[in-house]
Amino acid sequence: xxxTIQTPRTLEKGTLRIIPLGGLGEIGRNMTVYExxxxxxxxxxxxxxxxxxxxxxxxxxxxxSPIKDRLHDVLGVVLTHxxxxxxxxxxxxLRLRKDIPLIGxxxxxxLVEAKLKEHRITPYSLAVKEGRIEKLGPFELEFVAVNHSIxxxxxxxxxxxxxxxxxxxxxxxxxxxxxxxxxxxxxxARLGEEGVDLxxxxxxxADVPGFTALERDIGPVLDDIIARAPRRVxxxxxxSHVHRVQQVLDAAHANGRRVAFMGRSxxxxxxxxxxxxxxxxxxxxxxxxxxxxxxPDDRIxxxxxxxxxxxxxxxxxxxxxxxxxxxxxxxxxxxxxSLIPGNENxxxxxxxxLTKLGANVVHKGNAKVHVSxxxxxxxxxxxxxxxxxxxxLPVHGEHRHLYANAALAMRTxxxxxxxxxxxxxxxxxxxxxxxxxxxxxxxxxxxxDGSTVGEITDADLKDRRVLSEEGFISVFLAIDPxxxxxxxxxxxxxxxxxxxxxxxxxxxxxxLAALTEAAENGTRDAHAFSQVVRRTVGRWxxxxxxxRPMIVPVVISA
Numbered sequence: 001x002x003x004t005i006q007t008p009r010t011l012e013k014g015t016l017r018i019i020p021l022g023g024l025g026e027i028g029r030n031m032t033v034y035e036x037x038x039x040x041x042x043x044x045x046x047x048x049x050x051x052x053x054x055x056x057x058x059x060x061x062x063x064x065s066p067i068k069d070r071l072h073d074v075l076g077v078v079l080t081h082x083x084x085x086x087x088x089x090x091x092x093x094l095r096l097r098k099d100i101p102l103i104g105x106x107x108x109x110x111l112v113e114a115k116l117k118e119h120r121i122t123p124y125s126l127a128v129k130e131g132r133i134e135k136l137g138p139f140e141l142e143f144v145a146v147n148h149s150i151x152x153x154x155x156x157x158x159x160x161x162x163x164x165x166x167x168x169x170x171x172x173x174x175x176x177x178x179x180x181x182x183x184x185x186x187x188x189a190r191l192g193e194e195g196v197d198l199x200x201x202x203x204x205x206a207d208v209p210g211f212t213a214l215e216r217d218i219g220p221v222l223d224d225i226i227a228r229a230p231r232r233v234x235x236x237x238x239x240s241h242v243h244r245v246q247q248v249l250d251a252a253h254a255n256g257r258r259v260a261f262m263g264r265s266x267x268x269x270x271x272x273x274x275x276x277x278x279x280x281x282x283x284x285x286x287x288x289x290x291x292x293x294x295x296p297d298d299r300i301x302x303x304x305x306x307x308x309x310x311x312x313x314x315x316x317x318x319x320x321x322x323x324x325x326x327x328x329x330x331x332x333x334x335x336x337x338s339l340i341p342g343n344e345n346x347x348x349x350x351x352x353x354l355t356k357l358g359a360n361v362v363h364k365g366n367a368k369v370h371v372s373x374x375x376x377x378x379x380x381x382x383x384x385x386x387x388x389x390x391x392x393l394p395v396h397g398e399h400r401h402l403y404a405n406a407a408l409a410m411r412t413x414x415x416x417x418x419x420x421x422x423x424x425x426x427x428x429x430x431x432x433x434x435x436x437x438x439x440x441x442x443x444x445x446x447x448x449d450g451s452t453v454g455e456i457t458d459a460d461l462k463d464r465r466v467l468s469e470e471g472f473i474s475v476f477l478a479i480d481p482x483x484x485x486x487x488x489x490x491x492x493x494x495x496x497x498x499x500x501x502x503x504x505x506x507x508x509x510x511x512l513a514a515l516t517e518a519a520e521n522g523t524r525d526a527h528a529f530s531q532v533v534r535r536t537v538g539r540w541x542x543x544x545x546x547x548r549p550m551i552v553p554v555v556i557s558a
């Protein structure tokens with residue numbers, strides 16, 4: 001359904017307003033703005049990674065426009081954990097106001113500070129731990145430990161005069177986590193007794209029955225695969241998945257192999273995690289990737305980025321023979337991650353490329369080499385029964401995930417009228433335990449393309465898709481505007497359409513005839529003549545070749 005834009009009603013004093021700027025209807029761009037008595041609190045500021053139909057785009061940001069003129073009212077940004085879809089947009093937000101306080105756990109802040117350093121921004125940050133309470137203007141924040149696929153994740157309970165809100169961030173309920181830090185259900189129960197007026201739960205696995213498998217189940221599988229690998233092993237994972245990297249380090253060490261980190265973000269993030277004690281590195285297991293080439297093939301594991309098929313990441317470059325490590329017969333490649341929706345084609349293209357080179361490719365589809373970091377339906381049901389929230393706004397997921405989460409809430413007794421499944425830009429008000437929809441903002445994707453932010457439009461991306469799929473035809477000619485007689489040209493060139501430009505011999509007479517007819521009908525303007533050329537070439541290409549290339553006519557008066 002198309003978005004129906006509705007200007008939000010005036011916010012009354014004492015009413016809490018909640019506006020998700022990203023994360024509803026997508027896996028990424030997580031960002032939620034809370035407003036009370038003229039002050040703003042932001043929870044997360046993440047990015048969305050581009051899909052194949054967005055060529056040339058590096059990142060997609062939340063649309064900051066609703067708060068761009070009110071950044072002086074922002075009291076802080078709470079970061080629930082260190083994944084890119086929750087912290088990746090922070091540098092772009094802080095470009096607009098550099099002194100916005102950042103609040104998060106030690107590891108989360110370390111990861112975001114490293115990113116900000118690349119943007120030459122030194123933030124004001126406040127490190128917090130579970131159990132800590134901070135007061136920011138009209139917001140009282142209590143931080144709760146939650147288990148996720150990265151250490152130090154936190155949920156945040158937001159107490160206000162309008163009610164108590166619990167925002168989970170990403171979480172699951174692994175009862176035997178690698179770091180022994182479980183989701184604090186005792187704190188959830190205490191908040192439930194206090195009365196949760198609004199619950200914003202992670203929806204990513206809401207449509208998956210049962211319970212998410214244990215992280216500990218992955219270690220023995222990785223150990224077995226590495227033990228049986230005859231040559232080199234390459235493991236691809238998210239660059240911030242500390243738990244998975246820990247398991248790879250342990251398995252490599254147990255099998256007499258050394259590990260080389262590949263990819264700038266992997267090296268940066270794991271260095272930070274090791275320095276802070278979140279990653280326990282066995283003695284003498286790490287080796288520089290340049291020195292790793294001197295080791296026997298059965299004594300090395302490469303830990304790389306690129307598990308989502310990103311074209312510029314290490315794994316895709318290996319598959320395309322564009323990397324210094326040339327994958328060959330007998331090598332083992334492990335994709336130790338789940339598929340983010342929208343990335344399937346890119347990932348399978350990489351898998352096919354590696355298989356063609358002779359590698360044994362192990363992935364979630366044929367071995368238990370990854371478990372999700374998100375709560376499945378059974379875990380969410382536990383949460384609803386423990387919290388007994390009055391109102392629910394599912395977040396973090398595509399629409400099917402949001403609706404599945406809403407259905408779980410209803411099954412546990414939350415009235416349907418107290419559940420809102422919205423999309424980015426929905427405006428929700430909360431007062432005295434009552435939640436209402438107050439409006440719908442018109443938000444757009446903000447594309448990062450190289451050094452530009454927000455300058456690329458959907459129309460530009462459409463042009464890029466046409467260029468990549470249909471090709472490009474340019475037509476140059478000089479014309480006498482008084483007669484329509486062509487003085488020079490038409491000179492026709494193409495890219496991605498036909499190797500031999502002689503294919504255009506048939507259309508040149510058609511162009512000349514159309515221009516003469518236009519001049520006889522009174523056309524004198526060069527722009528009008530160029531439109532005649534565009535239409536003539538377009539009709540010919542469509543009828544003769546069934547193609548719709550980009551056509552760029554250049555007509556000058558002579």
